[in-house]
Every structure is written in C-alpha cells, then in structure tokens.
Amino acid sequence: MPRPPPALTRRAAAARLLGLAGWCLCAAGPRGARAAELTIDGAVVQVEFDAHAFPENGAPLLEWLRRSADIVAHYYGRFPVARLKVRVMAADGDGVRGGKTWANPDAFIRVTVGQRTSRAQLQSDWVLVHEMTHLALPDTGEQHAWLSEGLATYVEGVARVQAGNRSEADVWAEEVRSMPRGLPQEGDRGLDQTHTWGRTYWGGAMFCLLADVDIRRRTDNRYGLQDALRAVLRASGGLAADWPIERVLRTGDAAVGTTALADLYARMGDAPMKPDLMSLWHELGVEPDGESVRLNDAAPLAAVRHAIMRAR
Numbered sequence: 560m561p562r563p564p565p566a567l568t569r570r571a572a573a574a575r576l577l578g579l580a581g582w583c584l585c586a587a588g589p590r591g592a593r594a595a596e597l598t599i600d601g602a603v604v605q606v607e608f609d610a611h612a613f614p615e616n617g618a619p620l621l622e623w624l625r626r627s628a629d630i631v632a633h634y635y636g637r638f639p640v641a642r643l644k645v646r647v648m649a650a651d652g653d654g655v656r657g658g659k660t661w662a663n664p665d666a667f668i669r670v671t672v673g674q675r676t677s678r679a680q681l682q683s684d685w686v687l688v689h690e691m692t693h694l695a696l697p698d699t700g701e702q703h704a705w706l707s708e709g710l711a712t713y714v715e716g717v718a719r720v721q722a723g724n725r726s727e728a729d730v731w732a733e734e735v736r737s738m739p740r741g742l743p744q745e746g747d748r749g750l751d752q753t754h755t756w757g758r759t760y761w762g763g764a765m766f767c768l769l770a771d772v773d774i775r776r777r778t779d780n781r782y783g784l785q786d787a788l789r790a791v792l793r794a795s796g797g798l799a800a801d802w803p804i805e806r807v808l809r810t811g812d813a814a815v816g817t818t819a820l821a822d823l824y825a826r827m828g829d830a831p832m833k834p835d836l837m838s839l840w841h842e843l844g845v846e847p848d849g850e851s852v853r854l855n856d857a858a859p860l861a862a863v864r865h866a867i868m869r870a871r
C-alpha cells in the first residue's frame with residue numbers, strides 16, 4: 560500500500576473558529592488549505608481540506624467527520640486507532656465520491672467530496688463510516704479482500720442503525736436488494752478465489768450476516784459478530800497489523816466461545832456455498848415489500864434481528 564503524501568499544512572495556533580467544542584482549526588497554508596483536529600473518545604483525528612472550496616469554511620464537513628467517527632467508535636467500543644489523518648479532496652458537483660484507507664503504520668483516509676454537497680447528503684453518507692471501519696480489521700492480504708470489504712459493507716449499515724443515523728428497515732431493504740449480488744455465479748470457486756465486485760463486497764457482507772446470525776444462534780443470542788470484531792480490534796490494534804485470516808477468525812471465535820467464523824470460512828472460502836437468502840429473511844422477520852421491507856416481530860429469529868441492530 561502506498562504511503563500517504565506529506566501534510567498539506569503545518570499546524571500553528573489552535574483556535575476554535577468553528578464554535579464547536581473540541582475543535583481546533585489551525586493555521587492555513589496557501590489557497591485556504593486548513594488542518595483541523597478533533598478528538599473522539601481520546602483518539603485524535605486530524606483533518607486536512609481546502610476551506611475555501613467548501614461552504615461555511617468546511618464546518619459541515621467537520622460535523623460529518625465527527626459523526627462518522629462517533630458511529631464507528633460506538634460500534635467497536637472505541638475508535639479503532641489512536642491517531643488518524645483524513646484528507647478531504649474537493650471535487651466539482653455534489654456528493655461523497657469515494658474514499659481509500661491506509662495504515663502503514665499511520666492511519667490515513669483520503670476521501671473526495673463534491674463542493675456543493677449538502678448537509679443532508681453528508682448526514683446520509685455511508686462512505687466515511689465504511690472507510691473508518693477498515694481501520695478496525697488487521698490486513699489479511701489481497702486474497703481475503705472480501706473479508707475487509709464485506710465487513711465494511713455490513714458494519715456500515717448496522718453501526719449507523721445503532722447510532723440512529725439510518726433506519727433498520729432501510730438497511731434490511733438494501734441487504735434484500737443487494738446481497739443476492741454476493742451469491743456465487745457459474746464457475747465460482749469460493750470467496751478466496753473469486754475476486755468479482757459482487758463476491759468481494761456483497762459476498763463478504765453475506766459471510767458477515769451469516770456469521771452474526773450463527774454466533775447468536777449458538778450463544779442463545781448473548782453474543783454476536785460485534786463482540787467478535789471488538790475482540791479482534793483489541794488483540795490486533797486494527798489495520799496496521801498483518802494477520803493471517805485464520806488468526807482473525809480464531810480470535811473472534813474465542814471471544815464469543817464458538818467456532819462459527821472458522822466453520823463458515825471452511826464452507827465459503829474455497830467453495831461456492833449458496834445460502835437460501837429468502838428463508839433467512841423470513842426467519843429474521845424481514846419481509847420484502849416492493850422496494851422496502853416490513854419487519855415481523857413474530858418471526859422465529861426476530862430477537863436475533865433486534866439484537867444485531869440494538870445499540871450497546
């Protein structure tokens with residue numbers, strides 16, 4: 560992975576120019592470049608952006624950064640790294656365009672944002688939560704990109720529901736609509752050998768959902784994937800660590816007293832395992848209804864569904 564480029568600006572006198580507690584908006588370099596610093600549960604997030612490129616000198620961007628970091632910190636019980644640098648690149652138009660995350664060993668996220676992006680668009684953004692989620696998992700290598708991308712895809716929805724940033728029905732509706740893209744197609748050789756977009760993002764997310772439900776089934780709903788992931792983060796320190804996938808799964812399993820992750824990997828890693836998603840939705844009480852879903856609390860696994868989405 561490439562090293563992030565050097566800092567845009569050097570920090571000078573701290574000032575709370577934005578009127579937001581905990582912010583420090585620091586000295587500008589040329590062309591309005593600014594560095595702001597915020598703290599999330601003791602973690603320090605440095606943000607670099609061109610304040611002149613965004614409305615209100617970038618105040619909505621900084622709110623978005625804090626909100627996204629809080630969502631991820633609540634899911635994992637802490638922010639995944641002690642220090643993070645985020646560089647926000649300005650683009651024409653609106654919307655959050657995409658991001659990329661490094662940790663070698665310093666955690667760094669680069670994200671591109673349209674200059675006319677509204678507060679509402681930032682409020683409903685998934686990209687930054689996805690990128691920050693990458694910080695919590697050790698690097699297991701390109702062959703297992705499905706685990707990293709699948710986790711970020713799955714955790715983004717759950718973590719945002721837990722934080723009140725997205726509705727539960729919206730997340731299930733997206734999974735009902737998109738998870739079939741993660742099913743094996745003709746010629747599939749399992750998640751480790753089939754590096755298509757669908758298998759990487761939604762096949763990986765499907766692994767996470769199946770693992771979450773299985774851990775909860777095996778533990779009478781006492782533990783879930785979230786507990787396993789928190790343990791992996793505590794033991795590894797996250798993305799800066801290089802771990803074999805087996806160690807990640809073993810560490811997660813040990814934390815919840817099961818072999819659910821290793822067992823599922825044995826079935827999905829090098830074979831085209833095809834779960835019956837319609838039956839799974841039905842058991843969880845997720846009933847497809849046009850573009851949306853109805854949630855049925857009388858379903859056999861409704862308590863599991865509630866536990867997945869409940870804030871800790």
Ligand SMILES: [Zn+2]
Pocket residue numbers: 689690693707708711
């Ligand atoms: Zn990703």
